[in-house]
Amino acid sequence: MSFDKPPKKTYEELREILKELETKETQVNKEVFKLWPSRTPEEIKEDPLFYEKPITQPHSMTQEEFLGSLKEKKVPQEIIDVLVLVNVDYRGFDSKTYEGQIIIHEDLESSITKVFQRILSETDFPMTSVSPLSMFNWNSSSKNNNSGAFDPRLVSNSDEISDHTFGAAIDINPLLNPWVQKGLENPSYDLSKRGTLDEYSAVVKIFEEEGWKWGGNWENSKDWQHFYRPEIGRKYYNKEEVKE
Numbered sequence: 001m002s003f004d005k006p007p008k009k010t011y012e013e014l015r016e017i018l019k020e021l022e023t024k025e026t027q028v029n030k031e032v033f034k035l036w037p038s039r040t041p042e043e044i045k046e047d048p049l050f051y052e053k054p055i056t057q058p059h060s061m062t063q064e065e066f067l068g069s070l071k072e073k074k075v076p077q078e079i080i081d082v083l084v085l086v087n088v089d090y091r092g093f094d095s096k097t098y099e100g101q102i103i104i105h106e107d108l109e110s111s112i113t114k115v116f117q118r119i120l121s122e123t124d125f126p127m128t129s130v131s132p133l134s135m136f137n138w139n140s141s142s143k144n145n146n147s148g149a150f151d152p153r154l155v156s157n158s159d160e161i162s163d164h165t166f167g168a169a170i171d172i173n174p175l176l177n178p179w180v181q182k183g184l185e186n187p188s189y190d191l192s193k194r195g196t197l198d199e200y201s202a203v204v205k206i207f208e209e210e211g212w213k214w215g216g217n218w219e220n221s222k223d224w225q226h227f228y229r230p231e232i233g234r235k236y237y238n239k240e241e242v243k244e
């Protein structure tokens with residue numbers, strides 16, 4: 001028996017830690033907000049296509065900054081230990097190629113790399129930005145239509161751990177591809193807009209061919225942005241598949 005590390009947490013223990021994290025305030029990084037200023041509803045009304053504008057190439061995180069941002073958030077060490085920072089290329093709305101970064105579970109590193117290579121070479125699908133959620137202080141990524149993966153949290157309005165906690169889920173263009181409750185309309189889901197996903201999208205086909213599941217296939221709600229790998233939570237925490 002090794003005494004180097006504390007025993008791995010159970011699903012229930014991890015869930016309690018995440019509940020506590022939700023109530024903690026995180027430090028606001030002003031440099032980050034210069035890159036992605038938060039917009040009022042009025043400002044968005046005046047500039048509804050703001051997410052199509054070429055973004056200033058964001059500062060890429062170093063491994064050290066990445067680890068620092070997780071410590072600040074007080075993410076359990078056993079989760080940090082299995083995450084990797086992956087560099088990917090993606091196409092902006094201006095058709096130029098940009099560099100992005102994704103924090104993901106180490107078992108999915110080669111898969112997500114292949115998915116992004118295929119999206120770039122086989123489709124003309126645009127994204128606003130692809131950056132770690134810590135670059136948005138964990139709270140404004142979706143509003144800015146940023147595509148990101150790792151996010152230590154529970155599923156919204158639920159007691160279950162989100163697959164994003166393990167770096168085993170990624171949201172693509174979340175502003176354009178919102179979570180929609182069954183029977184309800186969401187005006188921000190508008191298939192005439194570029195960057196929107198539906199069952200015919202080449203991007204969905206690529207993710208599925210590379211082994212990912214899609215929230216657009218759920219029956220009781222649709223999470224159009226959400227691609228996930230439930231086997232990661234199952235393997236490491238005995239977690240049942242959760243449909244957000």
Ligand SMILES: [Zn+2]
Nearest residue numbers: 169170171226
């Ligand atoms: Zn998601």
